[in-house]
Amino acid sequence: MTGACVRSYAHNGPVDVRASTSAHRKGSHVSDRHEQWGHSHEVRRHEHGHGHGHGHPGSRHPLRHRISHLLTPHSHETADKIDAALESSARGMRALWVSLAVLGATALAQGVVVVASGSVALLGDTVHNTADALTAVPLGIAFVLGRRAATRRFTYGYGRAEDLAGIAIVLTIAASAAFAGWAAVERLLAPRPVAHLPAVAAAALIGFAGNEWVARHRIRVGRSIGSAALIADGLHARTDGFTSLAVLLGAGGSTLGWEQADPVVGLAITAAIVLVLRDAAREVFRRVLDAVDPVLVDRAEQALAAVPGVRAVGELRLRWIGHRLRAEVAVVVDGEATVRQAHAVAVDAEHALLHAVPRLTAALVHADPEPAPGEPDPHRRLAHHAPA
Structure with missing residues (x-):
């Protein structure tokens, strides 16, 4: 799967952010329950x-x-x-x-x-x-x-x-x-x-x-x-x-x-x-300025690193939209994996993020193939678009 790009689009439809597959809706509900548990724990602390x-x-x-x-x-x-x-x-x-x-x-x-x-x-x-x-x-x-x-x-x-x-x-x-x-x-x-x-x-x-x-x-x-x-x-x-x-x-x-x-x-x-x-x-x-608590970034990286099939965690970004978080992340997967296998890893990575990060409602996961010896960087053609 050299050079392949796989993305997981939970709740990330181009028009209606609420549209998603049944599997992703299930993941969202799991995230909501996790979020409510987190807030219930905070309630007990306040009490x-x-x-x-x-x-x-x-x-x-x-x-x-x-x-x-x-x-x-x-x-x-x-x-x-x-x-x-x-x-x-x-x-x-x-x-x-x-x-x-x-x-x-x-x-x-x-x-x-x-x-x-x-x-x-x-x-x-x-x-x-x-x-x-x-x-x-x-x-x-x-x-x-x-x-x-x-x-x-x-x-x-x-x-x-x-x-x-x-x-x-x-x-x-x-x-x-x-x-x-x-x-x-x-x-x-x-x-x-x-x-x-x-x-x-x-x-x-x-x-x-x-x-x-x-x-x-x-x-x-x-x-x-x-x-x-x-x-x-x-x-x-x-x-x-x-x-x-x-x-x-x-x-x-x-x-x-x-x-x-x-x-x-x-x-x-x-x-x-x-x-x-x-x-x-x-x-x-x-x-x-889209600042987030660095602890959330640490939790997200740790959750991603523990996902089977994730060889490394690349660029990770979190941002608030209202009182909800969205994530964008690149993960490294087996370079010989099929598109379906890489997509499954991306979905598992998103699922882990939904559990690990409170108030996270969507994640865009990009799967990069693990580089082989002597293989050119598949992103090299994008280099001239990088900011000076």
Whole structure:
């Protein structure tokens, strides 16, 4: 089979990415079950206070865990917001929109008190809650677009709409941080007393209660449908409630006669928003540039190397399209294998990838013949197309 090229096209039809052979559909279902198992494992980690990226023993030191989690920026990356269980569940999507309504109502109630009191600390918490609520809008739009079938113009589908949603989320967070910081600095330069301190304290408690309700609702629904993403979002809402309690501290300081307590707390809230912004911007920037976790590449290479008939693993590429991964890989097979035999190896290689890499839904496998002594490189005729 010298010079032969064999490709495995699971879910890779030129127009409809959902079209595939029955064998490939079976492989996809196996992959979905593997992905759901992976997320269920992540759910258990979150339930025990060991969620991805946190690593704090919440079961033994819940207060320390919450404080540490509060100081750790949490991701607004869209791929972390939607997982298999959430995507396939109407309850899960409904929980996101209910959370939007509750956080929006909370921010509206706080906004009324901001106008009456002039508290910049409460203003910072209000814009933070508003930004968190509004992030559900571009994410929801991207989710709806991402479910549309591929076309002859958008041959990979509309999954990259989630990258645009990520950019919109980053811009929203940046605007909220700039506004909150500007208001706090202005108040520091021109201090004035905060009016209606009891109302400010009540609004702070409303902010905490709203975030806590959203947290409990997301976690409860997330556990019910097995969505680690929704549970993680609930934990983030819970830690956001501590930002609202910081406003309560500012109100207490103002009550004791420290005029700068309110803008100082406002600056602290701004700093918290900036930390979230940094984390979100980094994730979105990486996603736009098709970055993936190197661990996934290692897992893919190891899985391919273990496939019978694969003599070596060549070029391997992974990329995100929405919240799903696609792979392109070249594997070396026996140079004397028939086309059918090489294709079987390619299918086995794809099957191994679907099991090994979470969220992988398609792989394009190119089979290269193992070179024989003195045989010219079959790809030599492509050399003049290589970038300079």
